[in-house]
Amino acid sequence: MPTSWPTGKRALRDQRSFADVAEEHLDDVYRYLLYMTGNPHLAEDLAAETFERALRRWRRFDPHRGAARTWLCQLARGAALDHFRADRRRRRREGVYASDIPETDEPVFGEGLSPALDHAVRSLSAAEREVVVLRVVLELDGDTTAKVLGIRPSAVSTRLSRALQKLEERMVSDVRG
């Protein structure tokens, strides 16, 4: 069972243990990583890595600087980027250009999701899916999303608008096709 760490001033201030925070935001982190990678197994691995990183850095987490969910999403983004960098190096080395997203008829981005929508989400780039999941699925506000992505809120709006427009176009073309 999880222990209630950390102790001390921060714990008194936060009144929440890492285990509680991890439990509460596990789904959000997993969803974020799933949308970024498009691969449920990879998303689980990266989520586990994210929480390991979070545990190591838990003492440095300052709730006054941002919510735990924002912090965890930032860590998850770092883990995902590390994976993508390593994957790009591996692919260049091996000359393979296959996508991480498994070719399957099963919906990847959630059970019960319509195939057209799931397919349209798959067609987006990781950068586009990232802003969609943060703003639409996790319902983060513009400022928090900007903080996670390290960009300005106006840039978040622009990216989201383009991503949703692209998503709609893909869905329409799928329906017509």
Next chain:
Amino acid sequence: MSEASYLVELREAAPQASEGLRELIRTMPDDQRHRRVAVRPALVAAAAIALAIALAGAVIGGLTGSGNERHGTVQASRAPDARTLQPPHGASVQPQDTRQFAPSLTARSRLQKQQIAMRLRVDDLSGATQRAVRTTRRLGGFVAGADYATGSDGGNSRLALRVPVANLQKAIASFTNLGTIVSQHISVADLQTGLDRLDVRIAKARKDGKDRTLKRLERRREALIREGTYARVSLQLTTAKPAHQHSAPSRFDRFWDNTGDILGKELIAVLYALFLAGPFVLVAALLILAERTRRRRADHRLLEEAG
């Protein structure tokens, strides 16, 4: 399909983490051993310690400095530029005596023009003046001028004396016994070089048979020798009270003065260090900013490429 409906669908169909992942998170090990020092509190603590050290240094310096008496306290009985020197022969000096003796600047083998100016505070103006005159005459000198004046607030006596240079040290020793030296000034100018040149010119004039020139040069030579034979002594005797002594600052005042001085120096040192380090810090900040921007763009490109 409306925009709202597919967004709602995305939200409602949001995937859940598997039970396996949830269990993995629950069983993560305790990280209590890996305590790390938080950067921000550590920086605050370091700044506080540095400030405390600076203050402590200033206070200790202030306390140490306040214990010493200041030498700048004005003492009317001391000559401003007087030095403690060997007294002339025959002069007796008491340990408590505040009188100062001028350095011996004369060279017996050379002809020199010597001028002495002394100012002494005496109790008995008339008696001191008479003794000075008597001493001068006894030593083979004479009084070239005198100015004696008394009033309700005291009196002054100014004597222009000529004393043979051979007895000058004796004269000075006698004058210093008249009272307390307020100030003294001694100047010595070498006349030997001019005398030597005159001798050369005289010899040449004698050789050439230029009588008028010879007489003129010999008169100049006599005047020069006379100037070097007698020292000019300007003796001023006064009964005026010594100037009001400035009260020495208290130890508390000295403590604050010293502490303020040290703190000021520390502040200057810090500002100097900031001034020196400022450009480097600015360049480093710009480099870090540029690197962050580059990395952010690279990350975005990476995510754009990732399908």
